[in-house]
Amino acid sequence: MEHIIQQFSLERGSLEIEYMEQYFEEFRERKTAVEIMQRLRGREHLILLSMGSTPEDPEHSVPVAFKVGHELRPLEHEPQLHDLTERLADCLDLRERRVFYSWIGGTRKQWRGQGHYRALTEQQEEWAHRNAYDELVVKTKNHFYGMRATLDHLHFDVLKFERNSQNNGDSKVYMHKRLNPEVIRKHLTLRMVVEAA
Numbered sequence: 001m002e003h004i005i006q007q008f009s010l011e012r013g014s015l016e017i018e019y020m021e022q023y024f025e026e027f028r029e030r031k032t033a034v035e036i037m038q039r040l041r042g043r044e045h046l047i048l049l050s051m052g053s054t055p056e057d058p059e060h061s062v063p064v065a066f067k068v069g070h071e072l073r074p075l076e077h078e079p080q081l082h083d084l085t086e087r088l089a090d091c092l093d094l095r096e097r098r099v100f101y102s103w104i105g106g107t108r109k110q111w112r113g114q115g116h117y118r119a120l121t122e123q124q125e126e127w128a129h130r131n132a133y134d135e136l137v138v139k140t141k142n143h144f145y146g147m148r149a150t151l152d153h154l155h156f157d158v159l160k161f162e163r164n165s166q167n168n169g170d171s172k173v174y175m176h177k178r179l180n181p182e183v184i185r186k187h188l189t190l191r192m193v194v195e196a197a
């Protein structure tokens, strides 16, 4: 199966992601387009959506999965990113390595298990490698079993585990994947990438 992936500009992409997130009951706080733009503006980023057909009309395709990532700098001033880099300071040297942060993503329920997230992840990896990033970093929580299992299948390694003493399910799990030509060569999905406005 060839995956059709759309790569979006900041403004349109942020609106698309805001719209997509409505479909995810797993997300406690959904991101608004304004928040997404605030995070991504002025930093290198990548907004990808994977298209899938609807059972009602197989000829018609709609966005069914998304993935958004951005660069992580050694000196972050934005409070959430500053906090992230502080928490990872003991295991990630951002002055030594160029890191792409795989920020948010998911696949709508009806389209899960069809390789959309693998396709988006592999596309993100290819793009990040082409743009001279050394590794991807992603954050999840202990109780997001599906996401943890998926990251396992996609060969992300555990970078750090940060226990939440009140609720272990809420413990943070940081994962990463080093990028190199071998990783890119081993990609499994067939993808066509279209630049959306």
Ligand SMILES: CC(C)(COP(=O)(O)OP(=O)(O)OC[C@H]1O[C@@H](n2cnc3c(N)ncnc32)[C@H](O)[C@@H]1OP(=O)(O)O)[C@@H](O)C(=O)NCCC(=O)NCCS
Pocket (backbone or CB within 6 Å): 026, 065, 105, 106, 107, 108, 111, 112, 113, 114, 115, 116, 117, 118, 119, 139, 140, 141, 144, 145, 146, 147, 149, 150, 151, 153, 154
């Ligand atoms: C996790 C999620 C993104 C997977 O999306 P998907 O499009 O169904 O994933 P894919 O079909 O591309 O699967 C990728 C790989 O992960 C595996 N996988 C996917 N979901 C899995 C699950 N629930 N349990 C075990 N493995 C799983 C697949 O078998 C596949 O492995 P393979 O390519 O080696 O065969 C999707 O279930 C989702 O959006 N979940 C909600 C999001 C979420 O929990 N977010 C938490 C915040 S981090």
